[in-house]
Amino acid sequence: MAQFKPGERVEVNSNDRGFRGSWYAGTVVRREAKNTNRYVVEYDQLYADESGEKLLQETLDWVQLRPPPPPPEKKVQFKVEDEVEAFYSDGWWEGAIIAEHSGGKFAVFLRGFDEQIVLEEKDLRLPVQWVKGKWEPRFEQVQREKEVS
Template sequence: MLNKVAREPSSNDPGFRGSWFAGTVIRREANNPNRYVVEYDQLYEDESGEKLLQETLDWIQLRPPPPPPEKKKVQFKFGDEVEAFHSDDWWEGAITAEHSGGKFAVFLRGSKEQIVFEEKDLRLPVQWVKGKWEPRFE
């Protein structure tokens, strides 16, 4: 029996590539050990918001939640690769402009949008490689 495990699932659906959601693996598919049923923390099956969305994903689309940011404050700047929190999930993108008040314009690759974010809604991108977190861009 698989215990429920927090994960960040990604989506291959058009318009959602490069985004990471909060979710929980609730079980492994019986006929395919590389596929898991995930329940999203903040995505719902319909507009009523009564039942959380469940989806079956390949293991490659799942990663543990990244560690909390280091206590050292990151100094974001133009051109930095980032993940930005937008519409209940983290989107990969790049800073395209610096604004006053600690705000940054970010181009989100998956949705092809440019949105202004507060610094608190940005994090450095990391990747899960061979069982450990590594910076995505070095």
């Protein structure tokens, strides 16, 4: 079971309808005293009110949390058919690159939205998995690196 400390940066996964496959940035506020595998997290960009003045806080199970992924060790050369996480609508969403545009932009199909959008390279990252306390590349990424080598 993961243990996160107050003030620690995390990403939150939601299984709520319309949010599957997304990760949102936040900070651990505290661990619950009665149920120690639950944490109160304050989101960076999701708000509790319509005015956008009060950040949303939620109590979440530890399995919904992970540390933010580390930056890539080397510059990623994205290409068509790459599986990616795309920053859109205040969170990171699962998707796939379906076309390359000029100026470092890519058309990405976002599964959670069932639509295509064009994003800049800075808004894309290769997906990784948090497994047993360490980051591991997804299968597609391992296969891609073998092809490049």
